[in-house]
Amino acid sequence: MAIIELRDISFRYGTGTPFEKQALQDICLSVEHGAFIGIIGHTGSGKSTLIRHFNGLLRPDSGQVLVNNEDIWKHPKQIRSIRFQIGLVFQYPETQIFADTVARDIAYGPKNMGLDQETINQRVREALSFVGLDDSYLDRNPFRLSGGEMRRVAIAGVMAMRPAILVLDEPTAGLDPEGCRNLFDHLEQYRRKTNTAIVMVSHSMEEIAEHVQRVLVLDKGRIVLEGSVPSVFAHAGILNQFGLDVPQITKALLGLKKKGYPVDTSAVTVDQAENELLRLFEGKDDE
Numbered sequence: 106m107a108i109i110e111l112r113d114i115s116f117r118y119g120t121g122t123p124f125e126k127q128a129l130q131d132i133c134l135s136v137e138h139g140a141f142i143g144i145i146g147h148t149g150s151g152k153s154t155l156i157r158h159f160n161g162l163l164r165p166d167s168g169q170v171l172v173n174n175e176d177i178w179k180h181p182k183q184i185r186s187i188r189f190q191i192g193l194v195f196q197y198p199e200t201q202i203f204a205d206t207v208a209r210d211i212a213y214g215p216k217n218m219g220l221d222q223e224t225i226n227q228r229v230r231e232a233l234s235f236v237g238l239d240d241s242y243l244d245r246n247p248f249r250l251s252g253g254e255m256r257r258v259a260i261a262g263v264m265a266m267r268p269a270i271l272v273l274d275e276p277t278a279g280l281d282p283e284g285c286r287n288l289f290d291h292l293e294q295y296r297r298k299t300n301t302a303i304v305m306v307s308h309s310m311e312e313i314a315e316h317v318q319r320v321l322v323l324d325k326g327r328i329v330l331e332g333s334v335p336s337v338f339a340h341a342g343i344l345n346q347f348g349l350d351v352p353q354i355t356k357a358l359l360g361l362k363k364k365g366y367p368v369d370t371s372a373v374t375v376d377q378a379e380n381e382l383l384r385l386f387e388g389k390d391d392e
């Protein structure tokens with residue numbers, strides 16, 4: 106059973122005003138336990154608006170948002186508990202850190218859930234380990250951490266609620282390559298260990314290619330392409346029409362193909378491309 110299902114969601118901002126804007130149109134989407142889904146689309150295509158429907162921050166004009174098969178808007182009072190199940194991590198989440206210790210900041214969510222102190226402490230340690238920080242961070246001032254560490258503390262604060270889905274809006278924005286790799290390593294381990302689904306908005310085709318299983322492409326509030334990573338990136342021309350590109354590595358293979366080399370252009374990650382190039386130029390596969 107899907108954790109969340111969006112059925113024909115449409116949404117417009119500023120209805121009845123001169124600024125009226127159709128931001129989402131007939132969106133259907135379901136997320137299963139343990140899935141890793143990427144959402145891409147050029148600026149203004151509706152990505153942030155879409156993920157704000159996941160946990161009831163926005164209410165659709167039409168369509169339904171089902172969590173565990175129940176329409177979340179049937180009893181609007183239950184929206185609060187939905188926010189614990191669908192953990193939304195905004196862009197630059199470290200800007201929302203407020204507490205004077207890492208432990209207190211991560212504890213904020215579990216505390217709001219009404220958990221007892223012992224469970225809260227356990228959740229805080231667990232979440233900190235999910236993002237690769239040890240207990241020595243518990244009493245540290247989060248404002249004296251590096252940018253990457255602050256980001257991980259902020260994400261741990263959402264993980265501590267043990268959501269069924271972690272929804273991340275541009276999780277690596279502003280991080281250096283090492284910080285990006287580090288964050289993804291921990292997100293991937295967390296997903297495997299806990300079977301939590303991850304939905305990620307990203308502008309980076311490389312990140313999408315390396316990490317997600319299924320991609321949705323948004324344009325003007327509609328899903329215009331959807332499928333596995335290789336199947337979506339096989340449509341370089343269509344992606345271009347929507348202001349998007351395939352990963353650089355795929356682009357290089359497409360360039361070789363254009364020059365007449367018999368190369369398989371379905372490689373979307375560096376490892377896959379390396380294997381394909383080895384096959385092509387040396388006639389062997391990387392073992």
Ligand SMILES: Nc1ncnc2c1ncn2[C@@H]1O[C@H](COP(=O)(O)OP(=O)(O)OP(=O)(O)O)[C@@H](O)[C@H]1O
Binds near residue numbers: 146148
């Ligand atoms: N609060 C708002 N009021 C009116 N229009 C809005 C509001 N927020 C977003 N929009 C409009 O809705 C559309 C979708 O915006 P949204 O922020 O969801 O896009 P996005 O794909 O997340 O963009 P970005 O990649 O730049 O973050 C855009 O045309 C945007 O201008």
